[in-house]
Amino acid sequence: xxxxxxxxxxxxxxxxxxxxxxxxxxxxxxxxxxxxxxxxxxxxxxxxxxxxxxxxxxxxxxxxxxxxxxxxxxxxxxxxxxxxxxxxxxxxxxxxxxxxxxxxxxxxxxxxxxxxxxxxxxxxxxxxxxxxxxxxxxxxxxxxxxxxxxxxxxxxxxxxxxxxxxxxxxxxxxxxxxxxxxxxxxxxxxxxxxxxxxxxxxxxxxxxxxxxxxxxxxxxxxxxxxxxxxxxxxxxxxxxxxxxxxxxxxxxxxxxxxxxxxxxxxxxxxxxxxxxxxxxxxxxxxxxxxxxxxxxxxxxxxxxxxxxxxxxxxxxxxxxxxxxxxxx
Numbered sequence: 575x576x577x578x579x580x581x582x583x584x585x586x587x588x589x590x591x592x593x594x595x596x597x598x599x600x601x602x603x604x605x606x607x608x609x610x611x612x613x614x615x616x617x618x619x620x621x622x623x624x625x626x627x628x629x630x631x632x633x634x635x636x637x638x639x640x641x642x643x644x645x646x647x648x649x650x651x652x653x654x655x656x657x658x659x660x661x662x663x664x665x666x667x668x669x670x671x672x673x674x675x676x677x678x679x680x681x682x683x684x685x686x687x688x689x690x691x692x693x694x695x696x697x698x699x700x701x702x703x704x705x706x707x708x709x710x711x712x713x714x715x716x717x718x719x720x721x722x723x724x725x726x727x728x729x730x731x732x733x734x735x736x737x738x739x740x741x742x743x744x745x746x747x748x749x750x751x752x753x754x755x756x757x758x759x760x761x762x763x764x765x766x767x768x769x770x771x772x773x774x775x776x777x778x779x780x781x782x783x784x785x786x787x788x789x790x791x792x793x794x795x796x797x798x799x800x801x802x803x804x805x806x807x808x809x810x811x812x813x814x815x816x817x818x819x820x821x822x823x824x825x826x827x828x829x830x831x832x833x834x835x836x837x838x839x840x841x842x843x844x845x846x847x848x849x850x851x852x853x854x855x856x857x858x859x860x861x862x863x864x865x866x867x868x869x870x871x872x873x874x875x876x877x878x879x880x881x882x883x884x885x886x887x888x889x890x891x892x893x894x895x896x897x898x899x900x901x902x
Contacts (some may be wrong), residue, residue, distance in 0.1 A: 641752050646732035647707040649719040649774045651675075655698040657838040658716040664741045664834040664845065665895035672715040678771035682746030684722065685764040686754035687739075690851050696737040697844050704751040710737035711747050714771065722747065724757040725766035731756050732772065738841070739848065743894030828875025829882045831889070831897040833860070835870045842869035853892065856885070872900060 659673040672678075692704045698716050702708070714720065714735050723730045733753050740748040747769050749759070759765040833849060836842040842862045849871075850860060856873065863870045876882040882899050890896040 641705070641755050644705065644707065644752050644756075647719055647734040649732065649772045651774050652717050654718075655716045657840050658697050658738070660837040660841070662834060662836040662838075662841055665889075665893060665897055667741075667895060669712050671713045672718075675715050675718045675771065675773055677773070678714065678720075679768070680746055681725065681766065681768045683744050683764050684747045684749055684754070684757075684759060684767040684769075685740055685742065685745050686749040686751055686759060688751045691848070694847060694851070695844065697841065698736050699840075700736055702737065702750075706750055707731060707733045707753050708736045708750045709733040709747050709753060710739035711735050711769075712738060712741070719772040719774070720747075721770045721772055722749065722753065722757065723768045723770075724759065725768060727758040729757050738844065741893060741895070826875055827902055828877075829879055830872040830874035830876070830900045830902070831882055831886055832900045833871045833873060833889075833897050835868050837867065837869070839864065839869045842871050846871050853889065855888075858885070870900075873897070 654673070654675075659671050661668065661670045663669070687702075687710070688704050691702050693701050696702050696708075696710075709720065709722070711720070716735055716738075718735050719732060720735060721730060721732050731753050733749065737748070740746075745764070747767065749757070751760075754760055757765070757767065759767075834842065834845045836845070839862065846860055846862060850856075858874050858876065860871065860873050863872055873885070874882065876885070879899065879901070886896045886899065
């Protein structure tokens with residue numbers, strides 16, 4: 575056998591294989607480019623450091639044309655969603671939602687939420703549509719309407735408030751993708767805005783007092799939130815076998831992180847759904863523990879207080895506020 579001939583043949587085959595690889599990669603790259611190519615009407619998103627949406631969230635790959643042509647929300651009187659009017663606590667901060675549509679005006683940071691929440695249930699039970707003109711707010715009546723103006727761009731949109739949030743320490747409103755796009759906030763992820771409540775039937779010239787800090791609570795509202803906080807401060811007691819048990823009819827014991835507390839079970843489940851997507855790196859289960867008329871959203875159990883504190887610090891880094899440690 576001519577070994578020299580065989581060696582040459584093998585070398586030729588090797589070179590041929592190596593030479594063909596770049597062609598396959600190039601074809602693959604070309605295919606990827608064709609898939610990612612978008613019409614000129616569609617916005618391009620280049621996020622800056624500190625952008626306004628969470629890990630794995632964002633605009634998605636299938637952005638429709640004509641976002642500029644989507645009309646603003648049209649303010650009108652609507653029945654309020656009663657469960658959304660009850661006070662609640664998230665990450666140690668107390669919130670008393672408005673039970674009526676009333677004047678409100680504030681400046682602060684707006685963020686936006688996208689594909690990770692698209693189609694998910696909002697606080698009023700409707701699915702979130704990132705391409706509709708909607709927003710989330712911690713305390714405004716649900717549903718209600720606000721005018722949002724970009725401080726830098728001067729652009730203005732009108733959105734319908736359908737959800738609770740954001741629960742980041744430095745943000746005042748979470749906008750839909752389209753609303754943020756029309757205000758020019760997409761690339762930066764967040765930006766300074768002015769949020770002003772719209773009372774249907776009143777003229778656009780109506781002006782309201784600037785709200786910084788938020789207005790003082792009415793006596794009835796103070797009494798309501800104080801009563802809730804006092805009940806939350808009571809020693810944790812075992813509850814019946816429900817969503818907060820270990821699956822065997824026995825309330826789980828150990829160290830937990832309390833993320834929120836609500837009088838409404840629906841609101842507790844809604845926050846659970848939101849935080850499950852925002853904090854998708856969590857390893858421990860998140861459950862709603864009902865008891866004493868309060869629905870507590872808790873994370874755990876943890877093997878020790880130190881383990882719980884480590885996770886609490888990671889949550890603080892992500893959301894700007896730390897959950898409460900509960901031992902039972």
